[in-house]
Amino acid sequence: MPTADVLIVGGGPAGCVAAWEAAAAGASHVLLIERDRAIGAPVRCAEGVGSEGLREFLNPDGAPWVARKITKVIFWAPDDTEVVLRSRDVGYVLDRTRFEPALADRAAQAGAEIRIGTEAVRMERANGAWRVELRGPKGDETWTAKVVIGADGVETMVGRWAGLDTRVASRNMESCAQYVVGNIEFDPDAIYLHFGPSVAPGGYAWIFPKGVGVANVGLGVVALRSDGRNARQYLDDYLAKHFPHGTVTGLTVGGVISGVTVKHTVADGVMLAGDAAHMINPLSGGGIVNAMKAGRLAGRHAARAVRAGDTSAASLQAYHDEWMDLLGSSHLLYYKLKETINKFDDDFLNRLAATVRGIPLEKRTLGRVMASALAHHPSLLPLAAKLFVQELL
């Protein structure tokens, strides 16, 4: 029976970085499996990443997997009042069909084996290791793995097989739909975020440029707050109103988990990373950088545990603790902020936008926007105080 030190289920950002780091840290047989026939495709994502987090892993300057460099964030209130936030080195919109393979290439250079078109169909504990049944293009094969990293996304099964609870409460699931839309006009250096219960209840609509005149246009809604329309119907109505002459060349739908990290990301010989562990930023819905950071931790801890001959939950708990220190604890705060923002009605958001526009552009930082919000909603004060201590961005 073939054996792996570390078996990683899922070839997304979390899985690819986990494989890269585990191999680089000296794990002797690292296998990464991806169910789909390609790493990075199909794209089920808005593809936006912050610059700082991205640069911890790959250099975007001149990279073929960058679709667009972003220097501005534009918030739209429900009545379409536009508020531009001061520019910095904000981030990038990626071409994930090229980004993920670039990560996978790094993993392979470090020594990991990568198999596409291969899924895990069953997993059971035996003799202090995991027996994992893989189904691939050439049939079924059972592997023994000392550590399994579940980087298998919102539809994760690794957690279930290991006895971990990865269920999501309805109020924490953003139902998302996104079109690739061409022949439309917008500032190609900006990402747009459009808020309001009439636009996207419980979430927001976004325009993330892929190039001049073409963008990922999508939105996320919480079904509990919907007026009966599903995400795609909200998106069709949004497009009819804002981009009636746009050309739709692609559709993707999916779930973005807006809760906090699952209570237990670790079991004997198992770690969960990325969307599978609910590590998406509850406020922004951004998950790529979090997935990579968690993947890095998981890969390193997997190699350490295998080398030490102790892959027990107790040994791997250090992964969970390190994640919580790094970002998981901040997510608890962002979650509360998200829940508070969800209570704002269209009228409040419109008034907030109007107030912020009264601040000169060069002085319009996130801090001042928050201050305006506080002036209207003093109950936000304790939350805002914690936020500035911990630094939102």
Added chain:
Amino acid sequence: MPHPTTARRIAIVDSVVCDACGLCMPLCPPEAIHMTRRGLEVEAETCTGCEKCIAPCPVGALEMVDADR
């Protein structure tokens, strides 16, 4: 451990509309929804008829039907 359901109505997936995004899977309290080579399927004997999967589907691919259908 799944046990036979006593639900009178259960969820089913319209495989023509379903995009197999998997959003419904973690929403299901008894974990009755599985991803197969044929797409997403609801295990009829495990579904409790709670309807938590219906509204969140981004494309409305899930619906409730009589259990004895």
